[in-house]
Amino acid sequence: MTPLNGSGEIGKGLSMKNILLVDSTGGFLFSKIGKQSMKVKSELMDGEGITRTLLRLTHEILEKNKGAKNLVIVGIRNRGDCLARRIIKHIEEIEGVQIPLGILDITLYRDDFQRITDRPLVQETDFPFDLTEKRVVLVDDVLYTGRTIRAALGALIDYGRPALIQLAVLLDRGHRELPIKADYVGKNVPTAFGEEIQVKLKEVDGEDKVLLLGPD
Amino acid sequence: MQLKSRHLLGLEGMTKEEIHLILDTARSFKKVLERPIPTVPTLRGKTVVNLFFEPSTRTRFSFELAEKRLSADTVNFTASASSVLKGESLKDTIQNIEAMRIDLVVIRHKAEGAPYFLTRCVNATVINAGDGAHEHPTQGLLDMMTLREKMGKLEGLKVVIVGDIEHSRVARSNIHGLKSVGAQVGVCGPSTLIPREIEKLGVTVYPHIEDALQEADVLNILRIQLERQKGGLFPSLREYRSLFGITKERLDRTARDITIMHPGPLNRGVEIDSDVADSDYSVILNQVTNGVAVRMAVLYLLAGKRAKF
8 A cells, every 4th residue: 555645536547457446535556556657747736726716616615605604614634624724714714704624534434345455544534513404515636436425425424414515626537436526616627547636735745736647 | 554464363573563553543443433423334244253262241342342333244152152062163163154254253262372273274364352361462452552542652651560460361462562662561460470581571570569669650450360369379369469459558659640551350459449440540441442442443454354375
């Protein structure tokens, strides 16, 4: 198991036989696979671009929910939680209220435990509030197969019965394997299977940047 | 980071990194246990057999709860209600059970090495829940989890294990585990109950409890089994208490902050007094809570590891 530097849903194209479900939250490439070398094809967003996009997403969230009443933001580890924190900060700037942050680790809800032998690290899930009757905005960096979101929904429901759950993502790269759709999308990026989107955030990687990588 | 072995037979030989991986994972599971719905779907479809050839309440209950919290299917086996009474051997018993397709076996047995023997008869992953006077690895792990939680670290801590070291699997697992993570370990008890040459494990022997109290950050107090006294290894429970019993008086006299642990069940008024067991020094009930989280972590990390052919 090799933790990757950046995030992004890495996956299918490299070698269909070996790659199991690998997603933005886990960010794992299983050890036997041996990563094919990837080169940067283009920069999809820079730091300012990320900030502008998040600001727009924040306005959309507030518009659709008619303010911040009963709103909670839940970020999915390992980068969704950073984005969630930034959105909360923007909401504070706009509405002048502090809304609660939840951090979700979906490892225990993955659907591929029967297929993998190596165990991803289980990190803490942190909900300092009751979800019942809350309007939950789930935040992740990249929407890809939809399996991470399916797992996150399963986990959320075990914490209570929210009034509704919405999904906000920084990027949607397509290739869905489940009927899941985001309510708020920062940027739609059509990608090929072999490609990889790497989201770098200051809190984790020291810089803000979104890169599109492809096979060398 | 993964565990090297697909079985958990003991803490002997386990690296510091492996132990911390289990404890970190257990910390996340402890959070799961605090939720309104403390169950996760992770081990759905896995079948675990709890094979208990020796009586146990705490450990068996704790394992069973851990398995259920992870959504595994569990089957319980107690020797007193099985064909073992009709003379069936351990090998036949387990091979018959495995023929029903199981993934993990949790075993407690009075014979040292019984879990190792099982690994040679079956393909399932084997977890040792106590084998004779050999090891009780999940107890060692939950003790370390409780200590790490309370003290913030394990490295450099001075832990003294008090009581019947000779017959104690808890002592052995604690010694191996604590040494591996860089703690200092001492043992204290009647000389008839301290194994000869135990110093070779890198352990300090304290013949007198007063000396141990002067140096220890933590006392792990073992249960004194009444049958040992009947076997003539020490004269009387009253004498044991006066020489090695942990009383409030003794603790107060040291004027030091010493954490008190005990794997249970307690013999109140023998190895530990009630006012010590129920005091703020004591983390005995935290040990029980952490037991479930540690066993969930072990099951999670081992389930799904396949046999190498």
